[in-house]
Amino acid sequence: MTIAARTAALEALPLDQLRRRTSTKWRSYPEDVLPLFVAEMDFPLADAITARLHEAVELGDTGYTPPDPGLRDAFVVFAQRRFGWSVQPARVRSTCDVMMGVVEILRAVLTPGDRVIVAPPVYPPFFDCVEEAGGVVERVPLLDVDGSWVLDLEGIERALEGGARAVLLCNPHNPTGTVHSRAVLARLAELAAAHGAVVVSDEIHAPLVQPGVDYTPFLAASPLAEEVGYTVTSASKAYNLAGLKCAVMVTASEQTAAVVRALPPEVEWRTGLFGALAAVAAWDPASDSWLDALLVALDENRRLLGRLLAEHIPEARYRLPDAGYLAWVDLRDLGWGDDPAGRILREARVALNRGPTFGAEGNGHVRINLGCAPEVLTEAVLRIAALVQR
Incomplete structure (x- = not known):
């Protein structure tokens, strides 16, 4: 039996809770920007990790x-x-x-x-x-x-x-x-x-x-x-x-x-x-069920992105990644130049990784973080699609 067949998808935290975080993903841009760039995820920690860190803090185990x-x-x-x-x-x-x-x-x-x-x-x-x-x-x-x-x-x-x-x-x-x-x-x-x-x-x-x-x-x-x-x-x-x-x-x-x-x-x-x-x-094996549920959520999101792009930005070229929560998307056919992420940030208020930073082979590309709620991913693609429709 596959993981997907026996495990429910892990659910991302709501945006209002995520915006209380102080990490790079949530402090690099104003609140009107959807941050789908740096490799941080929007899911809660595995319970075993949370419990271990809580224990360390309670003990003052910070040496x-x-x-x-x-x-x-x-x-x-x-x-x-x-x-x-x-x-x-x-x-x-x-x-x-x-x-x-x-x-x-x-x-x-x-x-x-x-x-x-x-x-x-x-x-x-x-x-x-x-x-x-x-x-x-x-x-x-x-x-x-x-x-x-x-x-x-x-x-x-x-x-x-x-x-x-x-x-x-x-x-x-x-x-x-x-x-x-x-x-x-x-x-x-x-x-x-x-x-x-x-x-x-x-x-x-x-x-x-x-x-x-x-x-x-x-x-x-x-x-x-x-x-x-x-x-x-x-x-x-x-x-x-x-x-x-x-x-x-x-x-x-x-x-x-x-x-x-x-x-x-x-x-x-x-x-x-x-x-x-x-x-x-x-x-620890205690965290395996969390990881399995995460993989289901990421599988659903990588496939969702494919459907969204096909429907709303058919010029985009995207291949289903075998691993991870980062999607590599070719936007060259949109004619938005070597760094389409710049325009997307300015006009759509979606922060993506800039393709050229991955080497010249990344010109015209963006990297999209899929480690988020499906609703956030959908909103991000719709915002970008609105630029195409203009």
Whole structure:
């Protein structure tokens, strides 16, 4: 039986309650703007997370994060239960957030000036974190093949042959919601191994893969992937915990584990205590029913967006994402230029992510946050459609 068949959809909180929040999503724009940009969701927290944080506040448990707050064992059990992925607890180390983990790993494996492959359109901080680590971005864009986004393995091979030393992977991919196949990931590992390169995989969206979609953690793709790969992930995206600051770095070989162990102690000290407590609660089986209900809600919204666009903005091109709550929408046929989100914000009062920030391949595109009530998503599309009708 599928999750959708046995689980009711999680319901978003009402707008008047959401507007009391003080996070980026709710403090970046005036109240007449519908915020469907930054990756924050409008759903209540899982009960187990709320209870654990309440307990910590009541105890005044707001001190330093201990060396082992339970993250390793919690993640190991979660990875096995949700992904069928066997992880050794000793090869899990925490840090502040996913991008910090990426930067520190890249800094450890690169020589300043080394090139790092990214696959745009891609999460904008990828470009910045490569530079922060001392690397140089080498762009090998995704390919559009038979209506699907895929890694350009031939292009990656050429870049590696030309001296690139690392691949910064997004698995599942942000903003397209693409889940890379095991075969593609295994081939990527082969290419990296053949050229003495590494793969650093951001897998923060993994818990949000839709039922029925085959998801493979990079480190589980093949024995070679274990040798060349590093995974950085967090509970923050799936459970709406970004402000609490906690991520884990995962390895699968002694050589890569030694690199992570050798990172400065401060990398681990930056882990937030509340982030660690919340992540342990999120990865506990008690939170599985919440996650299942969230996936149903996101499935309904990704399909709703398709229907709304087809009816009201047929010029828009949109593909159902395999994972996550971020929709990548091509608006080039509207003739609104490289940055349609700018006009949409000014005239429709809907805040979307600007496509060009994901790389030149994002020109004419927008990223829409689906982690909201269906009524909010509907209102946003209708506001944009009114611009088209003008």
